[in-house]
Amino acid sequence: MAVEDARPERATDRASWINDPKVRGAFYQILLVLALAWLIWEIIDNTRTNLEQRNMATGWGFLDETAGFGIILNLIQYSEISNYGRALFVGFLNTLLVAGIGVFLATVIGFIVGIARLSKNWVISRIAYVYIEVLRNIPLLLQIFFWYFAVLRAVPGKREMGTIVPGVHLNIAGLRAPAPVFEEGSTPTVIALILAIVISFVIKGWSAKRQAATGQRFPVLWTAIGLIVVLPLIVFLATGMPISISYPEFRDTGPMLMRGFQEGTGFVLIPEFLSLLLALSLYTATFIAEIVRAGILAVSHGQTEASYALGLRPGSTLRLVIIPQAMRVIIPPLTSQYLNLTKNSSLAVAIAYPDLVSVGGTVLNQTGQAIEIIAIWMLVYLSISLLTSAFMNWYNKRMALVER
Amino acid sequence: MTMKIMPLVLGAAVALAATAANAGTLDDVKAKGFVQCGVSQGLPGFSNPDDQGNWTGLDVDYCRALAAAIFNDPSKVKFSPLSAKERFTALQSGEIDVLPRNTTWTMSRDTALGLNFVGVNYYDGQGFMVRKSLGVASALELSGANVCTNTGTTTELNVADYFRSKDMPYQIVAFEKADEVVQAYDAGRCDVYTTDASGLYAQRLKLTNPDEHMVLPEIISKEPLGPVVRQGDDEWFNLAKWVHFAAINAEELGVTSANVDEMKNSETPSVKRLLGTEGEYGKAIGLSNDWAYNVIKHVGNYGEMFERNVGPSTQLGIARGLNALWSKGGLQYAPPVR
Known part of the structure; x- marks a missing residue:
C-alpha cells in the first residue's frame, strides 16, 4: 500500500482518459476490428442476397453430381460417370x-x-x-x-x-517407353527393394559415425549399389520372375485411325x-x-x-x-x-x-x-x-x- | 495471364456487385448510352473482329439490332470478347448486359445458372472434322481417336456421351481457347476436331490447308444457339426477346432494310403493327413506337443478317437448312406482334 500511495497524485489528474495512449490504442484497435468485421459481413451478406436474387444455385451438393466429361490424364480411377x-x-x-x-x-x-x-x-x-x-x-x-x-x-x-x-x-x-508390369507374386521383390534402400541408409549413418570416431572409411556407395541391385534380384529370381516388361506396341497396317502406338501398351507421357x-x-x-x-x-x-x-x-x-x-x-x-x-x-x-x-x-x-x-x-x-x-x-x- | 485472372475478378464482382444493379437493365443501358455485349473471342460468321477492330457476325448483328431499337443507332454497342468459361460469370455479375455468344440453350443454364434464353438465332448441331487422309467416312469409325475441343462447353459433354453410348474408346484434349484447339488440331495432335457444325466450317478457314479436311455427316446433338440475359429483369428480357422476334417477323412479312420506308405506308395490319404505324407496342417494352422500324432500317431482317454473315454467298457458305423460316421448311418462327 505504501508503494501505491507514494505515486504522485497529479499523474492521474494531469490529463483526462481521452489522452491516455493506452485507451486510445485500444479504441483504434477495436474500431479497426469492427470495420473489418462489418466489411466481411457485408461481403457475405451481399453475395448471398445477389445469388438469391439471380436464382443461382449455391452450396456444395454439386460435388456429388455426375461429371460427364473425360480427362486425358488421371492418376486415379476416373471415367465420365465419376462425380x-x-x-x-x-x-x-x-x-x-x-x-x-x-x-x-x-x-x-x-x-x-x-x-x-x-x-x-x-x-x-x-x-x-x-x-x-x-x-x-x-x-x-x-x-x-x-x-x-x-x-x-x-x-x-x-x-x-x-x-x-x-x-x-x-x-x-507423346513419349513412350517400356513399362514394368507387376504380376501376381511381385510384392516380395518390391519389399526387398525398399528394404535394400533402408539398409543402405542405415549403413551410411553407421559409416559416418565410425569415420568420425576412428577416421576409417567404408565404401558406402558400392555397398549400397550392390545391395539395391542384388537383394531384389535374388528375390525376383527366387519367386519365379513375376515382373515382366510391356513394350510400346506399334501398328502400321489396318485402318488409318488404328495405326500408331496402341493404347495400354508401354508407358506414355502425354x-x-x-x-x-x-x-x-x-x-x-x-x-x-x-x-x-x-x-x-x-x-x-x-x-x-x-x-x-x-x-x-x-x-x-x-x-x-x-x-x-x-x-x-x-x-x-x-x-x-x-x-x-x-x-x-x-x-x-x-x-x-x-x-x-x-x-x-x-x-x-x-x-x-x-x-x-x-x-x-x-x-x-x-x-x-x-x-x-x-x-x-x-x-x-x-x-x-x-x-x- | 488474363484468362487465369478473369474468372477471379468476375467471381469477386459477383460477390461485390451492388444489389440494386439487378433490376432496371434498360435504364442502366439508356443512362450509360450503349449496350455492353458479350461475344466470342473470334468465330467467323458469328462474332469476329477484322483488322480495324470492327466486329461482324450474326451474334454481333443481334447486338446492333438491340442498340438500333433502343438508341436508333446501331453503333452504340461495346463488345466484350469472352472465353467459353468466362461468359456466364460475366453476365451474372452485370459486367455485360446481354450475351449473344453462340451459346447453347440447355436446361441447367436456363435454370440453375440464373439465366434466361431470349430465343434461338441459330439452330446448330455438333459435328466432327477429320483429315481426309484418315479415310474415315462416318463418326462411327472414330474408335480410338484423339479428339480436340474447347473446355467448358456442351461439346465436351456431348462427345463424352457419344463415344460412351457407342462404346468406343477415345481421348479428349480440351483447350481453353478456340484458337489453340485449331492450332493443336492443325499440328496433328488430334485426329478429330469437334464443335458445333457452324464452328467447324468457320474454323476450317483458319487451317493451313482447309481442303485436306472434311466435316463428317453425323450431327450428334441439338445445339440451339441464342442470346442470353440475366434472370430477374423481365423488362429487359421482354425487350431482348422482341428485338429477336421483330427481325424474324420482318423477314416473314417481306420487310427488308431496302423497302422498310415504303412498307411504312403499307396497309397490311401486321406490317403496320410491326413498324409502329398502328398500336402502341413500343411503349410496352419501354421504347419508342418505331423500335422495330429502326432495327430493320439499320440492321435488316433475320434473313438479311443470315445471308450477310454465314449464308451461301459468304466464305462459310452455310445453307439456311433448319434456320429457314417455318413457312419455308425451317424452324425459325416468331410469335406475332399484336
Missing part, C-alpha cells in the same frame, strides 16, 4: 504431379547450371550465362507455347514411330505434360541457378583456400565445405522458387494439361458455381504453398548454423 468431386481431385493430383517432378528437375538443373556459371572453364560458364539470361527473360506462358506448339510441330506424326533409342519413342502423341514440365523446370531452374551462384559466392574464399590447404580436391571442397555453408543462404529464396513453380503450373490451362485450374474451369462452366470453385482453387493453392513453406522452414532450421 465432380472426383474430377477435381484428379485435377489436384495432376497439379501435384507436374509441380513435384518440376521442383525436382528445376533443383537439379538449377544446381548444375549455377555451379557451371562459376566454372573456370570459359565456354561452360558462358553457356550457363546465356541459358540463364535467355530463359529467365522470356515470359513463361510464351515458353509453354513454344514447347507445346513449336516443338510439337517438329516431332514425327502420330503414325510414325519416332524412335530415339530402341524401345523409347517420341511422336506427337505431350501436354512434357511441354509443361519442360517449360516450368527450365524457367525456374534459371532463378535457382542464380540463387545457387549467390549462395556459393557468399561463402568466403578463405574457406576454399583452407580446404585446399588441408589437401581436399576441388570436388570434395565443393561438396563438403562450400555447399553446406552455401545452403544456409540458398534455402530461403529457394522456397519461394518452389512456391512460384507450383503456382505457375496453373498456366497448364493454355495447353490442355488437365490440372486443377483447367478441370475446375470445366466444372465451373457446367455447374455455374463460380464462388465455390474459386474458393476450392484458392484453398488448395494456399495449402500446398503453406505446406511447402513449412517443410522448407524445417529444413532450413536443420541446416542453419547452430550457434553455441
Whole structure:
C-alpha cells in the first residue's frame, strides 16, 4: 500500500482518459476490428442476397453430381460417370504431379547450371550465362507455347514411330517407353527393394559415425549399389520372375485411325505434360541457378583456400565445405522458387494439361458455381504453398548454423 | 495471364456487385448510352473482329439490332470478347448486359445458372472434322481417336456421351481457347476436331490447308444457339426477346432494310403493327413506337443478317437448312406482334 500511495497524485489528474495512449490504442484497435468485421459481413451478406436474387444455385451438393466429361490424364480411377468431386481431385493430383517432378528437375538443373556459371572453364560458364539470361527473360506462358506448339510441330506424326533409342519413342502423341508390369507374386521383390534402400541408409549413418570416431572409411556407395541391385534380384529370381516388361506396341497396317502406338501398351507421357514440365523446370531452374551462384559466392574464399590447404580436391571442397555453408543462404529464396513453380503450373490451362485450374474451369462452366470453385482453387493453392513453406522452414532450421 | 485472372475478378464482382444493379437493365443501358455485349473471342460468321477492330457476325448483328431499337443507332454497342468459361460469370455479375455468344440453350443454364434464353438465332448441331487422309467416312469409325475441343462447353459433354453410348474408346484434349484447339488440331495432335457444325466450317478457314479436311455427316446433338440475359429483369428480357422476334417477323412479312420506308405506308395490319404505324407496342417494352422500324432500317431482317454473315454467298457458305423460316421448311418462327 505504501508503494501505491507514494505515486504522485497529479499523474492521474494531469490529463483526462481521452489522452491516455493506452485507451486510445485500444479504441483504434477495436474500431479497426469492427470495420473489418462489418466489411466481411457485408461481403457475405451481399453475395448471398445477389445469388438469391439471380436464382443461382449455391452450396456444395454439386460435388456429388455426375461429371460427364473425360480427362486425358488421371492418376486415379476416373471415367465420365465419376462425380465432380472426383474430377477435381484428379485435377489436384495432376497439379501435384507436374509441380513435384518440376521442383525436382528445376533443383537439379538449377544446381548444375549455377555451379557451371562459376566454372573456370570459359565456354561452360558462358553457356550457363546465356541459358540463364535467355530463359529467365522470356515470359513463361510464351515458353509453354513454344514447347507445346513449336516443338510439337517438329516431332514425327502420330503414325510414325519416332524412335530415339530402341524401345523409347517420341511422336506427337507423346513419349513412350517400356513399362514394368507387376504380376501376381511381385510384392516380395518390391519389399526387398525398399528394404535394400533402408539398409543402405542405415549403413551410411553407421559409416559416418565410425569415420568420425576412428577416421576409417567404408565404401558406402558400392555397398549400397550392390545391395539395391542384388537383394531384389535374388528375390525376383527366387519367386519365379513375376515382373515382366510391356513394350510400346506399334501398328502400321489396318485402318488409318488404328495405326500408331496402341493404347495400354508401354508407358506414355502425354505431350501436354512434357511441354509443361519442360517449360516450368527450365524457367525456374534459371532463378535457382542464380540463387545457387549467390549462395556459393557468399561463402568466403578463405574457406576454399583452407580446404585446399588441408589437401581436399576441388570436388570434395565443393561438396563438403562450400555447399553446406552455401545452403544456409540458398534455402530461403529457394522456397519461394518452389512456391512460384507450383503456382505457375496453373498456366497448364493454355495447353490442355488437365490440372486443377483447367478441370475446375470445366466444372465451373457446367455447374455455374463460380464462388465455390474459386474458393476450392484458392484453398488448395494456399495449402500446398503453406505446406511447402513449412517443410522448407524445417529444413532450413536443420541446416542453419547452430550457434553455441 | 488474363484468362487465369478473369474468372477471379468476375467471381469477386459477383460477390461485390451492388444489389440494386439487378433490376432496371434498360435504364442502366439508356443512362450509360450503349449496350455492353458479350461475344466470342473470334468465330467467323458469328462474332469476329477484322483488322480495324470492327466486329461482324450474326451474334454481333443481334447486338446492333438491340442498340438500333433502343438508341436508333446501331453503333452504340461495346463488345466484350469472352472465353467459353468466362461468359456466364460475366453476365451474372452485370459486367455485360446481354450475351449473344453462340451459346447453347440447355436446361441447367436456363435454370440453375440464373439465366434466361431470349430465343434461338441459330439452330446448330455438333459435328466432327477429320483429315481426309484418315479415310474415315462416318463418326462411327472414330474408335480410338484423339479428339480436340474447347473446355467448358456442351461439346465436351456431348462427345463424352457419344463415344460412351457407342462404346468406343477415345481421348479428349480440351483447350481453353478456340484458337489453340485449331492450332493443336492443325499440328496433328488430334485426329478429330469437334464443335458445333457452324464452328467447324468457320474454323476450317483458319487451317493451313482447309481442303485436306472434311466435316463428317453425323450431327450428334441439338445445339440451339441464342442470346442470353440475366434472370430477374423481365423488362429487359421482354425487350431482348422482341428485338429477336421483330427481325424474324420482318423477314416473314417481306420487310427488308431496302423497302422498310415504303412498307411504312403499307396497309397490311401486321406490317403496320410491326413498324409502329398502328398500336402502341413500343411503349410496352419501354421504347419508342418505331423500335422495330429502326432495327430493320439499320440492321435488316433475320434473313438479311443470315445471308450477310454465314449464308451461301459468304466464305462459310452455310445453307439456311433448319434456320429457314417455318413457312419455308425451317424452324425459325416468331410469335406475332399484336
